[in-house]
Amino acid sequence: MRGDPITIITTVRDGDAYRDRYFGNLRQILGPHDHAVIVDDGSTAPLATPSDWHNEQRLIILYPGRIGRGAALNLAIENSPTDLIAIQDIDDLSLPDRLGRQVDVLCYDHNQLVFARAMSDPWRPTLAALQHFSPARLYFSNPLHHSSLAMHRSVWARAGGYATDLPCCIDLDFYLRACCVAKARISRLNRRLIERTLDPGTRHFARIPNALYKKTRASVLARYRPDLPWSIWLAAAKLRELQLFSARDVR
Structure with missing residues (x-):
């Protein structure tokens, strides 16, 4: 039997196309003491639950209006009945053993952001069941899926929650702030534990x-760069920036 209970956190805006599949997935993965908190971030038609969820005590749905994704994530976590949190987008699926494996890691050490791989990720040879990432790795590229994240509420609180003033890159900003401010570390289970919807037409x-994405990403990276020690990842990211700049000059 799994240890501590965990709460699935989902924010949604106009996600009815995935509603039934999402709630079916919740039925598969939630334990008897787990919960789900959904924040409807201003959908055109407010999210309605399937009939078999109408009296479900493990489910909380909030309708604050259009407050933005960062504020919606914070509101969901504030209303979580448990200290362990797992993020899941409404158009993604969690495999049956996702929550159990992440709970096991978090019960051993709360001070982590624990991710998992997706079914669509390319296969890479690895010996370790749990891989640790330097936050500097994110300056080169981001191999982490926010929809696979699990954490303890204390990390979110010490980091100051999700940013509410960014038009995008909210996930990246939170990862770096959790590492630089809350001194958390990034870990990833090397098992494929989520299934992502990759249709660009449905992805936020x-x-x-x-x-706008490039400008915001550059601003977020610049904000936390002074707090990170030198690493090969920072050097590689800087080299790539210089190469891209030189290529633009040539054109």
Whole structure:
């Protein structure tokens, strides 16, 4: 039997196309003492639960209106009945043993952001069941899926929650702040424990203008760079920036 209970956190805006699949997945993965908190971030038609969830005591749905994704994540976590939190997007699925494996890691050490791999991730040889990432790794690229994140509420609280003033890159900002401010570490289970929807037409990031994304990402990375010691990842990221800059000059 699994140890501590955990709460699935989901924010949604106009996600009805995935509603039934999402709630079916919750039925598969939630234990008897687990919960789910959903924040409807201003959907055109408010999210309605399937009939078999109407009297479900493990489910909380909040309708604050359109408050933005960062504020919606914070509101969901504030209303979580448990200290262990797992993020799941409404269009993604968790495999049956996802929560149990992440709870095991968090019960051993609360001060972590614990991720998992996705079914769509490329296969890479590895010996370790749990891989640790330097936050500097995120300056080169981001191999982490926010929809696979699990953590203890204390990390979120010490980091100051999710940013509410960013148009995008909210996840990246939170990871770096959790490491630099809350002194948490990043870990990833090397098991494929989530299934992602990869259709760009349904993904939030695909609707963000490229120029806005690049500007925001650069601002977030610059904010935390002074707090990180030198590493090969920072050097590699800087080299790539210089190469891209030189390529633009040539054109």
